[in-house]
Every structure is written in structure tokens, then in C-alpha cells.
Amino acid sequence: MCGIVGCILKDNNEEVAPILxxxxxxxxxxxxDSIGLATYFNDKIHIKKDKGKILEVDKKLNLADMPGNxxxxxxxxxxxxDPSKLNSHPHVDENNTVAVVHNGIIxxxxxxxxxxxxxxHVFKSDTDTEVIPHLIQKxxxxxxxxxxSIRKTIEVIHGAYAIAAVSVNEPDKIVATRKDSPLxxxxxxxxxxxxxxxxxxLKYARDIIYPEKGEIVILDxxxxxxxxxxxxxxxxxxxxxxxxxxxxxxxxxxHFMIKEINEQAIAVKNTLTQKDNIQQIIDEIGxxxxxxxxxxxxxxxxxxxxxYLLESLAGIPTDVILASEFKYSANTLDEDTLVIxxxxxxxxxxxxxxxxxxxxxxxxxxxxxxxxxxxxxRAKYVIQxxxxxxxxxxxxxxxxxxxxxxxxxxxxxSNNQELLDELNKVPDYIAExxxxxxxxxxxxxxxxxxxxxxxxxxxxxxxxxxxxxxxLKEITYIxxxxxxxxxxxxxxxxxxxxxxxxxxVIPPGDNYRKTMSNLEEVKSxxxxxxxxxxxxxxxxxxxxxxxxxxxxxxGEIIAPLVxxxxxxxxxxxxxxxxxxxxxxxxxxxxxxxVE
Ligand code: F6R
Numbered sequence: 199m200c201g202i203v204g205c206i207l208k209d210n211n212e213e214v215a216p217i218l219x220x221x222x223x224x225x226x227x228x229x230x231d232s233i234g235l236a237t238y239f240n241d242k243i244h245i246k247k248d249k250g251k252i253l254e255v256d257k258k259l260n261l262a263d264m265p266g267n268x269x270x271x272x273x274x275x276x277x278x279x280d281p282s283k284l285n286s287h288p289h290v291d292e293n294n295t296v297a298v299v300h301n302g303i304i305x306x307x308x309x310x311x312x313x314x315x316x317x318x319h320v321f322k323s324d325t326d327t328e329v330i331p332h333l334i335q336k337x338x339x340x341x342x343x344x345x346x347s348i349r350k351t352i353e354v355i356h357g358a359y360a361i362a363a364v365s366v367n368e369p370d371k372i373v374a375t376r377k378d379s380p381l382x383x384x385x386x387x388x389x390x391x392x393x394x395x396x397x398x399x400l401k402y403a404r405d406i407i408y409p410e411k412g413e414i415v416i417l418d419x420x421x422x423x424x425x426x427x428x429x430x431x432x433x434x435x436x437x438x439x440x441x442x443x444x445x446x447x448x449x450x451x452x453h454f455m456i457k458e459i460n461e462q463a464i465a466v467k468n469t470l471t472q473k474d475n476i477q478q479i480i481d482e483i484g485x486x487x488x489x490x491x492x493x494x495x496x497x498x499x500x501x502x503x504x505x506y507l508l509e510s511l512a513g514i515p516t517d518v519i520l521a522s523e524f525k526y527s528a529n530t531l532d533e534d535t536l537v538i539x540x541x542x543x544x545x546x547x548x549x550x551x552x553x554x555x556x557x558x559x560x561x562x563x564x565x566x567x568x569x570x571x572x573x574x575x576r577a578k579y580v581i582q583x584x585x586x587x588x589x590x591x592x593x594x595x596x597x598x599x600x601x602x603x604x605x606x607x608x609x610x611x612s613n614n615q616e617l618l619d620e621l622n623k624v625p626d627y628i629a630e631x632x633x634x635x636x637x638x639x640x641x642x643x644x645x646x647x648x649x650x651x652x653x654x655x656x657x658x659x660x661x662x663x664x665x666x667x668x669x670l671k672e673i674t675y676i677x678x679x680x681x682x683x684x685x686x687x688x689x690x691x692x693x694x695x696x697x698x699x700x701x702x703v704i705p706p707g708d709n710y711r712k713t714m715s716n717l718e719e720v721k722s723x724x725x726x727x728x729x730x731x732x733x734x735x736x737x738x739x740x741x742x743x744x745x746x747x748x749x750x751x752x753g754e755i756i757a758p759l760v761x762x763x764x765x766x767x768x769x770x771x772x773x774x775x776x777x778x779x780x781x782x783x784x785x786x787x788x789x790x791x792v793e
Contacts, residue, residue, distance in 0.1 A: 199275035199787035200287075200301040201225030202381075203398050204362040204372045206268035207389035208419045214389075215264035219256070221391070221398040222271040224446060226252050227454075227589050227781065227788040228301075228394060229275030232286035235261055236297040237269030238364050243297045247272075247286040251782075267419075268372060270362045272299040275787045278307070279324030289328045291335035292320045296344075296365045298334065300327040301394050302358035302379040303792050310354060330355065334363055344368040345414055345425070348375055352412070358547060358791060362392055371418040376409055379791045380545045380572060383407040383415055383422055385436065390417040395543075395568070395789065396439050397446035397587045404441075407434040408570050437570055446587045455590035455673075455780040459766050460632060463625040465595040466759065468584035469602040470621060476606050479579045483561055487534040490527070490560075491518040492552045494790070496593040496668060497540040500600040502661035503758045504538070507604065511755075512612040521548035522793065524555070531559045539564045540604075542588060542596035543789040544571025551793060553577060565603045567596045581607070590781045591788050592673050594766050597665065598628070601759050617755070624759050627749050631763040634746060638764055641728065641744050642771030648699050651678040652720070653765070654686060655703040656713045662703050662758045666765030673773045673780045683716040696724040701768075703761050704731045704738060707754025717741060728768075730761050 203221040205214050218235050233255050234247025244266065246259045252273065255261065272287035279285035288297040304310075307326035310333065315321065319332045330351060337347035344365045352359075358378035364371070374381060374392050384391035384403030391399045392415070396406065407422065409415050413432060414425045424432045451457035489508055491501030498520055505516040519527050521539075531537065537556040541549050544566040553576050556562050564577030567585050574580045583599035602621070609617040645651075651670055655663030664680030671678050681690060683702070694700070700720045704713045714737070721727050721741060729742035734750040746764040748757075773780040 199229055199789060199791055201228035201273045201394040201398065202270065202299040202301050202360055202362055202392070203394070204270040204299070204374065204392040204417065205389055206372055206417050206419055209388070210267050210419070212267055212388070213265065214267050214269050216262040217402065218269050218271040219262040220401070221393060222273055223252050224398045225273050225394060227591055229273040229787055230782050231276045231281035232274040233261070233272065234286045234288050235264060235269060235271040236288040236364065237264045237266035238366065238369055239266035241366055243290065243294055243364065243366055245288055245290065245297065247288065248283045249281040249286060268364065268370065270297065270299045270364060270372060277303055277792060278326040284323045285325050287327060289323060289325065289331050291331040293335065295367055296331040296334045296338070296363055298327065298331045298361060298363045300330060301360045301791065304329060304355045304359065305357040306355065330361060331363070334365070338365065338367055344371065344373050345416060348373050349414060352377065360394060371416055374409070374415045374417070375413065377411045378547065378550065380789070381409055382570065383409060383417070385422065389419070390422050392417065396441065397589060400439065400441060400446055401443040404439045405436050406439055406570060407436060408575065439569060441587050446589060453590065453781045455592055455594060455770055458588055458590050458595045459763065459770065461586065462595045462598045462763060463628040465585040465599045466602045466628060467625040469599045470606065471584065472581060472603065473606055473610070476581055476603070477610050479563065479581065480607070480610055483536060483579065485534070486514065486536040486561070489514050489516045490531065490535055490537045491516065491540060492521050492524050492537060492549060492556070493540040494521050494546055494548055496597050496665060497542060497600060499661045499665040499668065500597055500604060501538070501540050502664065503601055503658060504604040504608070506658050506661070507608040511614060511617070512608055521546065521552045524552035528555045531556060533560060535560045537562045539573055539577060540600050541573050542567040542593050542600070544568045544573040545789050545791055547791050547793045549573065550576070565600055567599060591783055591786050592669055592769070592780065597762065598759055605756070605759070620756050623751070624756060627752050627760045628763055630749050631760055634764065635767065638746060638767045639771050642768055642775055645699050645728065645768070646772050646775040648676060648697065650698045651676060652686070652690065652694070652698060652700045653678060653680040653703070654683040654700060654713070654716060655680070656683040656709040658754050659703040659705060659757050659761060662762050662765070663701070665762055666701060666703065669766055669769040670772070672786060673769050673778065673783045674776055675778070676772070683713045686716060687719060691719065691723065694720050694723040694725045696726065698725060700725045700727050701765070702727055702729045702742065703757070704729055705748070705752060705754045705757035705761060706732045706735070706750065709754055730764050
């Protein structure tokens with residue numbers, strides 16, 4: 199998880215540190231334990247790094263003030279070794295000749311470290327990464343150039359990595375490589391860039407090269423060269439990103455999360471433009487007997503909604519499997535199964551592992567927000583959600599965009615014109631659901647006391663309840679459980695009392711009466727009930743303590759696309775009440791590139 203960037207400017211007299219600092223700041227959502235920069239100037243590698251959030255460290259070290267016209271930078275999300283100055287990247291060898299930034303995990307670092315210590319290398323940190331500059335230095339001392347020292351290094355290390363290195367013995371270049379961690383190369387007017395993710399470099403370069411596993415990329419001020427494992431030059435395709443730099447800015451909002459919640463109507467509208475592509479994919483895929491979704495977290499909840507839709511509206515047996523648990527189901531796949539991978543980042547390690555396995559037997563489809571990400575490159579078919587860059591760690595607009603793609607897929611697969619017509623109304627329903635912000639703010643003040651919450655939903659909105667609970671957990675740190683409304687009486691009802699608010703997602707439709715009975719069950723046990731329901735539902739208003747009203751035309755089938763919005767807002771405003779940063783929940787990162 200961590201983020202890396204690198205930049206080499208064409209003009210020798212320009213300073214790179216302000217650009218590196220700007221680029222790496224855009225990746226803070228990938229890690230915010232520590233930050234560090236390394237530049238090369240006058241035969242020396244200059245390093246500034248420390249633990250802490252970017253602005254705190256910058257205040258102390260003035261990170262943009264470093265000499266040199268090329269360098270690398272890193273934001274850390276600790277995996278090996280506490281957040282500390284010593285464990286912050288860039289890491290160097292003992293002679294300060296090689297500096298490295300790394301995103302990923304080196305699984306065999308302990309044995310390598312032991313061997314290097316025996317050979318006289320001196321280590322300063324507890325990280326897995328530090329073996330890399332030592333290995334590179336060792337091979338450079340043996341006479342290999344930087345590129346081949348990195349080549350030899352990646353023959354030794356096991357795990358996932360995107361690495362960028364600079365060396366005083368071979369200045370004026372940055373050499374980078376990757377395996378199972380994301381890395382993009384940007385070709386800009388002023389220079390050449392590398393980054394873990396595109397928001398870092400959108401302002402400087404939108405023509406992008408995507409290196410594949412094991413390729414070595416050499417950036418110097420004249421351009422970028424990519425070599426394959428046999429040292430042949432690879433002619434890489436250049437793809438232009440259609441995201442603009444402004445899309446990755448807060449644009450006047452206090453946080454990315456609230457900006458992204460407000461962008462949901464447009465995310466749905468833009469994703470609906472994928473209808474023809476989705477129809478084409480359906481035509482190409484042909485007959486499918488079973489569908490299997492594989493995903494994690496919020497994307498798992500979108501997948502679960504997919505199961506309800508596919509089974510009830512298209513009659514296709516559908517399973518939903520957590521990517522990290524996928525291997526136990528892998529031998530049930532066959533060529534008649536379509537395996538759908540849902541991921542906003544397209545880089546989730548658990549999902550990628552599963553995708554490689556599924557590709558061996560089945561048709562695979564990725565539903566992904568980040569163009570050019572690993573899932574888009576490895577899945578046999580791809581639906582691109584059109585949410586634009588999502589920076590807040592808690593997924594919001596990418597979730598409704600994922601749902602939109604799934605709804606389109608199901609509607610087209612089952613020739614359901616009524617559902618297609620309903621989908622076109624969703625952007626307006628979402629926009630309308632955002633009108634109630636003042637009321638939700640006031641509710642958030644009152645519900646902020648609780649240490650536990652239940653979220654209940656039934657049928658199509660059961661996954662919505664799960665997603666509401668996840669949003670609350672991850673940014674407010676309040677314990678919350680999503681439950682199928684009918685399941686509560688089979689155990690958890692024992693927990694209900696006046697200290698546990700119950701959020702009931704209750705749209706109009708076939709499930710309404712049964713869910714209302716469940717609401718009454720918890721109410722009669724003293725729970726405070728916050729309901730999200732139809733604006734014309736008078737009996738709900740009489741029974742629940744608070745009701746957030748959604749347009750009464752939103753029926754239960756499309757409810758997941760709209761009813762999630764107030765749930766996101768409640769979590770956002772409770773987080774503000776508690777004084778936490780909703781964009782950077784503790785211990786979490788936007789892109790989970792470790793298993
Ligand atoms: C929660 C959240 C995570 C992600 C999960 C999968 O708000 O964002 O639960 O949904 O880590 O990530 P992707 O969708 O990138 O595969």
C-alpha cells in the first residue's frame with residue numbers, strides 16, 4: 199500500500215523537489231505513516247524523510263527545498279517495522295550510493311538480510327525494503343550497471359514490488375521495475391515520471407506507459423526506455439488518461455469523501471454511457487450457466503447486490519466470494535462460469551491472485567474504475583466504471599458506479615427495458631437524496647454517542663445495510679454490524695437495547711412488511727431506530743425515531759443505488775463530530791496491494 203513517485207526533468211537547471219512533493223502529496227491516500235524524498239545533486243544523494251502525515255513532516259523539514267533535477271519519493275503505510283524516521287523510505291545502502299523507494303512486500307527479506315549481514319552489510323531499519331539498496335549496491339560493486347543490478351536483485355527477492363532506484367555511480371537516471379504492485383510511467387512536456395497511481399502525475403503527464411511484470415524501465419532526461427528480461431527494447435503502447443488534474447483536487451470541499459459523495463449522480467450518469475460496451479461484452483461472452491463474483495470490502499457488497507439481481511431477474515445461479523477466500527472455491531469453476539472481479543482500484547492483491555486462477559478455467563470480467571490497472575490488463579473482458587478518480591479511502595462514488603455497471607449488465611442480459619428506464623432516473627434520485635444534508639448533520643450529532651450500531655436490510659438492500667455498517671466502522675471507528683433483517687432474531691436480537699441504534703433500510707416493495715415487523719421487534723426492545731425509507735411512508739414516520747426520506751418512486755430493486763447515499767452521509771458527519779479525518783481512516787489505505 200504505500201505510494202511511490204519519481205521524476206527526472208529535461209532541464210538540468212530546474213529543481214525536482216517541489217514537483218516530487220506535489221506528486222507524492224497526491225498519493226497520501228495510499229499511506230500516511232511517513233513520507234520521504236531523495237534527490238541527486240553534486241555527486242550526492244540528498245534525503246529528507248520522517249514519520250507523520252505529509253503536512254506535519256513538511257512543516258518540520260521543508261520537503262520541497264532540496265537540490266537536483268531528478269529524484270524519487272514515497273508515502274508509507276507500514277507493514278514491516280513501526281512508522282519511524284529510520285523505517286521511512288527512501289532507503290539507502292551503507293555508503294549512501296543507492297536510494298530506493300518500494301511499494302509491496304519482500305517475503306524472503308529476512309534470509310537475504312541475514313546473508314547480507316554476513317557479507318558485511320550494515321542495516322539501519324526494520325523494513326523488508328532495505329535489502330533492496332544493499333543488493334543493488336552489492337551487484338554494482340561486482341561491476342554490473344544499475345539496470346542489471348536491479349535485474350539481479352529481482353531474481354533474488356520474492357514478493358510484490360514496485361521499485362524505483364537512483365545511484366550516485368550512475369547519475370542522471372531513475373531505474374524502475376514492478377511485480378504485482380502498480381507502477382505507471384508518465385511522459386510529460388517538462389520531464390518523465392513514475393508513480394503508483396495516476397492522480398500523482400495527472401498535472402504533469404497524461405500520456406502513460408504501463409510496465410509489465412519484470413520489465414525494467416529507464417528514465418533519463420531524453421526519454422523512457424523499457425527492457426524485457428532479455429534486455430530487448432519493448433515498444434510500449436502509450437495510453438492517454440482522460441481524467442483531468444482538477445478531478446483529483448478537493449475543489450472547495452472540506453474533504454475528498456464529501457466531494458465524492460456529491461459526485462455520485464454524475465458517476466452513475468457517466469457509467470450509464472457504458473451500455474453499448476456492456477451489450478457487446480454480453481454478446482461476446484455468449485452462454486453462461488453460472489456467475490461467480492470475486493471482490494473485497496465495498497466491492498464485495500456491490501457484488502452481493504449483483505447476486506440478488508442476477509438470480510431474481512435473470513435466473514442465473516450466482517455466487518459471491520471474498521477474494522481472500524477464493525482458493526477454496528476455485529475447483530468448482532469451469533468454462534461455463536463467468537467470474538466477475540469488482541474492484542475500484544484494479545490493484546487489490548487478493549483479487550489479482552484469484553483472477554490469475556480463474557483465467558485458467560473460466561471467462562473473466564473485470565468491473566474496474568482505474569483505467570490501465572492490473573485487473574483491466576489481466577481480465578478477459580472489462581467494464582470501465584466512470585466515477586473519475588476517487589481519493590477518499592472510504593469508497594463512495596466508485597461503489598454506486600460499480601452498482602450501475604452491474605444493473606446495466608443484468609438489465610441487458612435479461613432484456614429488461616423497465617429496469618433500463620428506471621436506471622436513467624437514478625442520477626436525479628441521488629441528487630435529490632443529497633438535499634437532506636442539514637437533517638442528516640443534526641441526526642449525526644445525536645447518534646454520535648453510540649459504541650455499537652446495527653444496520654438492517656432485506657433482499658436487495660441487505661448488501662446496502664452491510665455497506666452502511668462498513669462505512670461507519672472504517673471512518674468513525676464505531677463498531678457496526680450489517681444484518682439481514684430477518685436474521686436478527688436468530689441471535690443478535692439478544693444484544694439490542696437503548697444504547698445500540700438500529701439503522702433500518704426499508705424501501706417500498708415486496709419486502710416492506712416483513713422488514714417493518716423486524717423494525718418493530720427492535721423498537722419494542724428499546725432500540726433507537728433510524729430508518730431510511732420512502733418520503734410518503736407515514737407509518738414509518740410514526741414508528742421510527744428518525745426517518746431519512748427518499749423519493750417514493752425509488753422501489754426496492756433500484757434502492758441500493760440511492761439508499762446508500764444517506765448512509766455514507768451519516769458516517770461522514772459522525773466522523774466530523776468525533777473530530778477524525780474521514781479521508782484518512784487509521785490503519786487503512788486506498789489500494790490494498792498485499793495479501
Ligand atoms: C471500503 C473500501 C474497501 C475496498 C476494498 C477493495 O470503503 O474501499 O473495503 O472496497 O479494499 O478494494 P478494491 O475495490 O480497490 O478492490
